[in-house]
Amino acid sequence: MTRAATAAASTEEVARLAGVGIATVFRHFPTKANLLTAVLARRFDRLRARAEELFEAADPGPAFVGFFTEVVADAATKIAIGEALLDAGGDEEGEAEQAANGLRRAIGALLRRAQEAGAIRSDVELPEVYALLVGTSRAAAHKHLDDEVRNRMLEVVFDGLAPR
Amino acid sequence: MTRAATAAASTEEVARLAGVGIATVFRHFPTKANLLTAVLARRFDRLRARAEELFEAADPGPAFVGFFTEVVADAATKIAIGEALLDAGGDEEGEAEQAANGLRRAIGALLRRAQEAGAIRSDVELPEVYALLVGTSRAAAHKHLDDEVRNRMLEVVFDGLAPR
Numbered sequence: 001m002t003r004a005a006t007a008a009a010s011t012e013e014v015a016r017l018a019g020v021g022i023a024t025v026f027r028h029f030p031t032k033a034n035l036l037t038a039v040l041a042r043r044f045d046r047l048r049a050r051a052e053e054l055f056e057a058a059d060p061g062p063a064f065v066g067f068f069t070e071v072v073a074d075a076a077t078k079i080a081i082g083e084a085l086l087d088a089g090g091d092e093e094g095e096a097e098q099a100a101n102g103l104r105r106a107i108g109a110l111l112r113r114a115q116e117a118g119a120i121r122s123d124v125e126l127p128e129v130y131a132l133l134v135g136t137s138r139a140a141a142h143k144h145l146d147d148e149v150r151n152r153m154l155e156v157v158f159d160g161l162a163p164r
Numbered sequence: 165m166t167r168a169a170t171a172a173a174s175t176e177e178v179a180r181l182a183g184v185g186i187a188t189v190f191r192h193f194p195t196k197a198n199l200l201t202a203v204l205a206r207r208f209d210r211l212r213a214r215a216e217e218l219f220e221a222a223d224p225g226p227a228f229v230g231f232f233t234e235v236v237a238d239a240a241t242k243i244a245i246g247e248a249l250l251d252a253g254g255d256e257e258g259e260a261e262q263a264a265n266g267l268r269r270a271i272g273a274l275l276r277r278a279q280e281a282g283a284i285r286s287d288v289e290l291p292e293v294y295a296l297l298v299g300t301s302r303a304a305a306h307k308h309l310d311d312e313v314r315n316r317m318l319e320v321v322f323d324g325l326a327p328r
Contacts, residue, residue, distance in 0.1 A: 128316035135303030135317070139295040142302070152292035153299070160324025 014039060017081075036085040037096045043078055044099035047071060051106035061119025064110045065158055068133060071107075072154065075137035076144065104130055121163045132157055178203060181245075200249040201260045207242055208263035211235060215270035225283025228274045229322055232297060235271075236318060239301035240308065268294055285327045296321055 011032065015025045018039045029035035050067070057063035082096075091097055104126070111129055114120040136157060140150045175196065179189040182203045193199035214231070221227035246260075255261055268290070275293055278284040300321060304314045 124316070124320060127313040128320060131303040131309055131313055131317040132300075132320060134306055135299035135301075136296075137299075138302035138306070139299030142298055145295055149291040149295055152288070153295040156288060156292060156296060156324035157320065158324070159328070160320035160322070164323070 011035065018042065031089070033085060033088040033090065033092065036081060036088055037091050037093070040078070040081050040085060040091070040096040041099040043081070044096065044103045047074075048099070048103040048106045051103065051110055054110060055113065057113075059119075060110070060113035060117040064114035064120060067107070067110060068158075069151075069154055071133060072137050072140050072150065076141040079138065079141045107133065118163060120161050124161060129161070132161075175199070182206065195253070197249060197252040197254065197256065200245060200252055201255050201257070204242070204245050204249060204255070204260040205263040207245070208260065208267045211238075212263070212267040212270045215267065215274055218274055219277065221277075223283075224274070224277035224281040228278035228284060231271070231274055232322075233315075233318055235297060236300050236304050236314065240305040243302065243305045271297065282327060284325050288325060293325070296325075 011025060012022055014032075014035055015022045018025070018035070020028075025035060029038060050070075054063040054067055085091060085096065107130065108126040111120065111124075111126060115122050115124075136150075136153060139145060139153065145153070175189060176186055178196075178199055179186045182189070182199070184192075189199060193202060214234070218227040218231055249255060249260065271294065272290040275284065275288075275290060279286050279288075300314075300317060303309060303317065309317070
């Protein structure tokens with residue numbers, strides 16, 4: 001989706017993405033920015049909940065790699081909503097940013113577990129791993145990278161994260 | 165720079181970036197999109213010329229890694245100009261896209277030389293390497309990643325690209 005197309009998304013479409021009715025939308029979200037913030041925060045919260053489920057995974061290495069792959073595969077919609085929100089005036093109350101920070105912390109916990117299990121090299125830290133997640137997500141969303149190239153890109157990153 | 169700030173950049177600022185006077189700008193570029201396209205194409209052309217100089221480098225491994233690092237370090241401005249161009253109506257004649265394709269081809273040639281020299285694993289291809297370049301560039305530009313984190317992010321990618 002181009003930015004122009006996203007910015008022009010109707011409130012009806014946004015309501016559908018949020019899983020609520022249009023009347024509810026107008027009652028609860030006085031501005032488009034309020035609405036888009038709620039949609040984005042909900043997506044981040046769902047991903048965080050999914051990451052937290054994986055804290056108890058029997059094999060933390062594949063759990064981390066699988067979750068990273070899942071986030072990147074889902075990135076295009078999230079980035080499009082984020083850009084529409086920026087165009088609509090931004091996340092004034094910081095609600096989406098808070099939800100994104102919760103996701104980041106959960107990813108940090110998955111990373112530590114994978115490092116403790118010896119599946120990810122011990123000398124990497126969350127800031128660069130999160131930057132790789134943001135970067136590969138944005139690359140995948142940019143010009144709709146096809147699945148095969150996206151997977152080959154991720155393999156290079158996972159090889160770079162593997163113990164030497 | 166936020167997107168709003170970029171989109172609001174004055175023609176004077178753009179003229180300064182392009183290295184030309186304001187009178188020349190209004191004479192040669194009837195629309196803001198024309199002007200931004202020329203600025204962006206010029207940046208891609210310069211990077212391509214720099215890559216082509218490196219074709220004859222004595223050591224193709226460090227030449228490839230150094231150029232990749234240089235492109236990522238310079239990414240924030242390029243991405244901001246690209247977003248302002250999108251907001252101004254886009255690259256209608258495809259001039260910036262052509263220049264970007266020229267840069268991509270030059271990077272492909274640097275990659276092949278580095279692979280022939282045994283410095284980069286032989287089983288990676290340009291699409292995923294270019295996706296990694298786009299991704300790490302966007303991650304670096306996003307929220308102004310600090311230099312140390314950017315370098316640690318790139319080290320993971322270069323380790324992933326090293327022969328196994």
